[in-house]
Amino acid sequence: MGTRERRRREVAGREQLFLGAARDLIRQEGLLNLQMSRVAEMCDYAVGTLYQHFVSKEDLLVALASEEAQERVDMFQRVAQWKASTRDRMLGFAVADMLYARRSPEHFRLLQFAFTEVVWTAAPAARRQACIEANAPLRQATLELIDEAVGNGDLDLRGLRPDEFCLAPWALAIGMHSIVHTKGLLEQHGISEPYHLMLRHISELLNGLGWKPLADSTDHAALDALAERICKEVLHAYIC
Amino acid sequence: MGTRERRRREVAGREQLFLGAARDLIRQEGLLNLQMSRVAEMCDYAVGTLYQHFVSKEDLLVALASEEAQERVDMFQRVAQWKASTRDRMLGFAVADMLYARRSPEHFRLLQFAFTEVVWTAAPAARRQACIEANAPLRQATLELIDEAVGNGDLDLRGLRPDEFCLAPWALAIGMHSIVHTKGLLEQHGISEPYHLMLRHISELLNGLGWKPLADSTDHAALDALAERICKEVLHAYIC
DNA sequence: CGCGGATTCTGAATTCGATTCAAATTCTGA
DNA sequence: TCAGAATTTGAATCGAATTCAGAATCCGCG
Numbered sequence: 001m002g003t004r005e006r007r008r009r010e011v012a013g014r015e016q017l018f019l020g021a022a023r024d025l026i027r028q029e030g031l032l033n034l035q036m037s038r039v040a041e042m043c044d045y046a047v048g049t050l051y052q053h054f055v056s057k058e059d060l061l062v063a064l065a066s067e068e069a070q071e072r073v074d075m076f077q078r079v080a081q082w083k084a085s086t087r088d089r090m091l092g093f094a095v096a097d098m099l100y101a102r103r104s105p106e107h108f109r110l111l112q113f114a115f116t117e118v119v120w121t122a123a124p125a126a127r128r129q130a131c132i133e134a135n136a137p138l139r140q141a142t143l144e145l146i147d148e149a150v151g152n153g154d155l156d157l158r159g160l161r162p163d164e165f166c167l168a169p170w171a172l173a174i175g176m177h178s179i180v181h182t183k184g185l186l187e188q189h190g191i192s193e194p195y196h197l198m199l200r201h202i203s204e205l206l207n208g209l210g211w212k213p214l215a216d217s218t219d220h221a222a223l224d225a226l227a228e229r230i231c232k233e234v235l236h237a238y239i240c
Numbered sequence: 241m242g243t244r245e246r247r248r249r250e251v252a253g254r255e256q257l258f259l260g261a262a263r264d265l266i267r268q269e270g271l272l273n274l275q276m277s278r279v280a281e282m283c284d285y286a287v288g289t290l291y292q293h294f295v296s297k298e299d300l301l302v303a304l305a306s307e308e309a310q311e312r313v314d315m316f317q318r319v320a321q322w323k324a325s326t327r328d329r330m331l332g333f334a335v336a337d338m339l340y341a342r343r344s345p346e347h348f349r350l351l352q353f354a355f356t357e358v359v360w361t362a363a364p365a366a367r368r369q370a371c372i373e374a375n376a377p378l379r380q381a382t383l384e385l386i387d388e389a390v391g392n393g394d395l396d397l398r399g400l401r402p403d404e405f406c407l408a409p410w411a412l413a414i415g416m417h418s419i420v421h422t423k424g425l426l427e428q429h430g431i432s433e434p435y436h437l438m439l440r441h442i443s444e445l446l447n448g449l450g451w452k453p454l455a456d457s458t459d460h461a462a463l464d465a466l467a468e469r470i471c472k473e474v475l476h477a478y479i480c
Numbered sequence: 481c482g483c484g485g486a487t488t489c490t491g492a493a494t495t496c497g498a499t500t501c502a503a504a505t506t507c508t509g510a
Numbered sequence: 511t512c513a514g515a516a517t518t519t520g521a522a523t524c525g526a527a528t529t530c531a532g533a534a535t536c537c538g539c540g
Contacts, residue, residue: 035496035497035498036497036498036499037497037498047498047499047500048499048500048501051498051499051500055499056498056499057497057498057499
């Protein structure tokens with residue numbers, strides 16, 4: 001009988017429950033104050049039960065980071081299906097990142113923490129793998145776009161492999177997220193709209209990488225209009 | 241009498257002692273296993289004494305991150321004084337970062353951790369400020385270089401403030417460090433020489449930003465030669 | 481010198497929270 | 511309905527950061 005199967009589903013559902021509670025607690029009181037016992041309590045389960053799902057706090061954190069990846073993946077896939085030039089879609093990924101970061105700043109703080117040696121190393125290997133895989137579609141979408149751009153002549157990789165190429169925008173985005181989410185750094189630089197700048201800089205990077213059609217770096221209005229258009233046409237469902 | 245003064249110096253020296261011990265322990269056993277009691281023990285002091293210098297473990301970590309910043313600052317200043325085009329010096333900063341990251345990968349893991357919400361927030365504000373200031377010369381050197389480039393016509397900021405401009409290479413570098421120091425990420429992408437790529441991508445970014453003289457992105461040999469030259473002429477003292 | 485108060489050091493005791501595990505409970509299949 | 515098997519429970523354990531009451535040391539002065 002399917003009893004065993006039903007049970008499995010119940011248990012899987014509980015995993016979501018725990019992750020949701022953890023997310024809420026983090027939202028309310030910050031990553032710093034997250035306590036395993038509070039997570040269990042909030043779900044009306046004993047701590048021991050929580051530990052059947054996650055062998056350690058680190059395990060839970062990485063699992064949470066994996067689960068939250070899905071929404072960003074959805075946004076990327078939406079952009080990937082957009083009918084527009086390869087270059088505009090590449091910018092679209094950046095816009096997606098920007099919107100997502102505004103919607104869920106906590107997610108980036110969590111990612112930043114989860115990828116830290118201390119946490120990452122302490123999480124079980126299987127969970128780490130799952131986290132990498134949960135984020136893999138972002139990479140996949142980017143690689144496919146790069147292939148398409150190469151195929152139709154928008155882009156010449158100049159001897160790089162697609163993976164090597166996409167490291168550039170990827171690093172720029174990750175770095176920007178790190179900077180934005182470290183309290184006190186931007187204030188010092190007097191920067192108020194970091195993600196707006198990120199778009200500009202990614203556009204300039206794409207110019208430097210020779211992704212056609214090259215954009216006129218002077219024409220700020222055009223870039224803003226493009227970003228606006230991406231928000232309206234493609235990512236309207238995700239605007240905060 | 242100067243007794244009071246001598247004492248102050250002894251105490252300051254002890255701070256270095258503690259930081260040095262912490263650094264060694266981290267090297268040996270990893271950030272994960274750092275214990276306050278071990279740090280004190282290794283210096284033949286009681287834990288209480290350690291806590292007179294650092295009110296918490298986070299305080300110690302951020303202090304360590306600040307102290308270690310000095311060497312990188314030295315490298316940057318060396319590059320800043322190099323007689324070369326503004327653009328080559330900008331590349332030089334990237335080379336310095338690369339060499340430093342190879343020499344002290346632990347430092348970046350520490351920085352990554354220290355800038356994490358959990359640690360950063362838990363450190364006293366004064367210490368955070370000090371850490372930002374310890375790193376400020378990096379920013380300062382970059383801003384001065386940008387000013388010089390603007391002054392002699394190598395660079396047109398296109399309406400950006402220098403701080404906004406330098407966010408681009410800064411984010412790219414930070415992002416690259418994050419990616420490199422997260423175990424398992426690069427393997428997935430099959431990237432073996434990330435910092436080599438970073439130089440290439442920073443050069444392409446500078447092209448996109450219009451920093452003259454523009455480089456020929458096809459000419460890999462030229463870039464390699466430049467990096468080589470910077471190592472030999474400017475940063476020889478820091479090569480591992 | 482030697483003294484009393486101020487300062488600094490000490491490390492055992494406390495605290496806090498993650499993690500464990502023996503007992504209690506619930507489920508399963510016959 | 512019953513004997514295991516599987517799951518859940520939460521009090522007990524453990525580990526490490528942090529504290530703090532007393533011990534030791536220092537300082538300036540008579």
